[in-house]
Amino acid sequence: MTELTGTAELTRFIVRRDRIRILVWVFAVAGLVALTVVGIKGLYPTQADLDQAAAASQGNAAAIVFNGPAQSLNTVGGEVAFQAGAMGMVVVALMSLLMIGRLTRGEEEAGRLELLRSLPVGSCAPIASASFTVAAMNVAVGVATTLAMLAQHLPAAGSLTLGTSFMLLGLVFGGVALLAAQITENVRVVYGVAGVVLGAAFVVRAVGDIGDGTVSWFSPIGWAQKARPFAGQRWWPFLLLVVATTVLVATASVLAGRRDLGEGLIAPRPGRSCAAPSLGRPIGLAVRLQRGSLTGWSVGVLVAGVGYGSIAPSIDTFVGRNKALADMLARAGGASLTDSYLATSFRTLALIGTGFAIQSALRLRSEETSMRAEAVLATPVSRWRWATSHLTVAFAGSVVLLALAGLAVGLSYGVVGGDLSVVPHLVGDALVYAPAMWLLVGFTVALVGLAPRGAVASWAILTVCLVVGLLGPALGVPRWLQRLSPFERTAQLPAAHLTYMPFMVLIAVAAALTLAGLTGLRRRDIR
């Protein structure tokens, strides 16, 4: 057992170091489930509402693709499992694979593991402590989600089944990441490989659920859903998840015991010997550094956009006589329910895309703190030129994401509804949010230039905009506070008419903030 010497100490160390991260993940998943229960109870207060929602979802392939098989949708529990189940499982799987990647290969790649291994620590202790920590997080997620559902008086058996399926699915993807971490030398590739497995599991399950459900048996997410929470639960599909986890972890342990520290089973591909012609100016570098991130966000926006758009033609059936849902959409105004729905979708997609915009603008700060900016700024590249090259990606990337959102919503809406002539209009409607996104970029630049230590506060602003934008009316946020969000200030196309005044004001404020930040950046020390 000397291989495991030090496991307990390492586990304590991880928990201590990552305590905030661990708590945020667990509470985020539990919060997601708890809020879904609240939302469903609010939106479908009567059995008639539930029956109608069930009828609408049952025949809607898009809803099934994104959520899972329609199981007892005429109950609150069934709706919760439908609306929070697949999404919650994806979040738990992401939690596990990101944590495992970070704690195993990430530590190894950074060279910190080498330092630990030189201590009297067993060869399997790092991997064991990471596995214990992530397993404990998944147990915590299972317990917290179960309690969140029980606290709102959902049936005990169903709550326990759904909670358990979150936990077990998280464990499977922890195992996937653990195996991937043995195969490749680079933690980003670990995330990539495990992410592709997760995506495949989701797609296989979606294809199966549209059909008769047979294909879903080839996906771990399918197994979890076959346990039928709130729909006459059955426990034995969980065995498949347990077996899969065991096999993955055992294989990973064997591989870990055979390889050298720092090595993977697959040698990394060599890079280019010479730089491409585009990599010779600051803008070329900025694009090169951010293209991977932009691609990832683009895929996310496209997938979400297709989801929103494909439901749009049947939105009338969905909402029906449901007053709560109709009220939520009516906030956008508009002549028809469909227009209100599309406007709400674009606002949501713009808020998602702003995640990229802020990340991209914060690149200025991360380049500075990693001291890579220092090397670039010691060449004949002015601070202004260096900063604007990264900001060009942030500003233009925002527009690209909005155009993709419009395109995805428009095409899926057009294809399902049988009228593709809506596409150009909808792309235009989505682009209206560009100034709002730029304003948050400008805010981030202002922080980086004038108060660099507080730059991450821009994420807090986005969170406020998200909460106000998505849950504002439900939470009873005062109107004046809602109106502070640039996304609420934007004309809600296609439900409203384009008004130029707020549009221009947003652009002016964004430009002023950006200029202030750039000026600050030119005047302050680079450290």
Place this chain on the structure above:
Amino acid sequence: MSRAITALGLVKTFGRTRALDGLDLTVETGEVHGFLGPNGAGKTTTIRVLLGLLRADAGEVVMLAGDPWNGAVELHRRLAYVPGEVTLWPTLSGGEVIDLFGRLRGDLDRRRRDELLERFELDPTKKARTYSKGNRQKVGLVTALVSDAELLILDEPTSGLDPLMEAVFQDCIREVKAEGRTVLLSSHILAEVESLCDRVSIIRAGRTEQSGTLDELRHLTRTSIIAETERSAERLADLPGVHSLEIDGTHVRFDVDTAHLDVAVQRLGELGVRSLISHPPTLEELFLRHYGDQLAREHDWVKSDREARPSSAR
């Protein structure tokens, strides 16, 4: 010929820490200038001020006849810099980084690039994240050496390099010097400084302690002498400038201030010298001398170390 670097009375504070406290540094055009000081003495802060990345709170800086803060871009066209800790973008290969920096400076000589890659035995296709510390340092060195900048600023450029690569580096710097270019070399490797530098500045706690040629600095310190004489050397004790005199029969050892070396050697000659080992002060001793409070303890350590292997001290 003007000076490459003139810095007078530099002051820089970070919060309550006074990183630079009236530091002076002058580097003549065409010289290789050693920049020495213990960790935390302010070497990197000074270099960042020289590059215009930090603005000094007080003092005057002239770099290549310009102001580094307001004329950073113009200045950077004429210099190349290797940071102490070369951090690279993990997804870019070493070759890509070298090309990028070459093009940002606008003067990438492909033949010279390939020649340097060969001399430093650097594989340009490896992704930066897979490089060891030494290899990252080599990437940084090649980006600077490939340019024809008239001033090179190197912040501990050889940390992590093996002795073979250290030799390659020294050759490269000699070539740079032969072309009449200027080098500011911050380093902890005193043998490297001793073999490359025309002049050195020793700083401590944000101030310049000593500056001058190695010979000038040596003059300020002591030479160690071990000798065997026919007659007992007790008469040396009353000479000025003689320290730590030890006499064991006909064997004698002592340190003498370089200024009084002449008289001491004359007196020794009168005693009938049978054997003589004279040992000029190493840069290490010069360096330790300027630690002040640590001086006594560490100087003793150096001495006892030397006594343990007298054959090496020739």
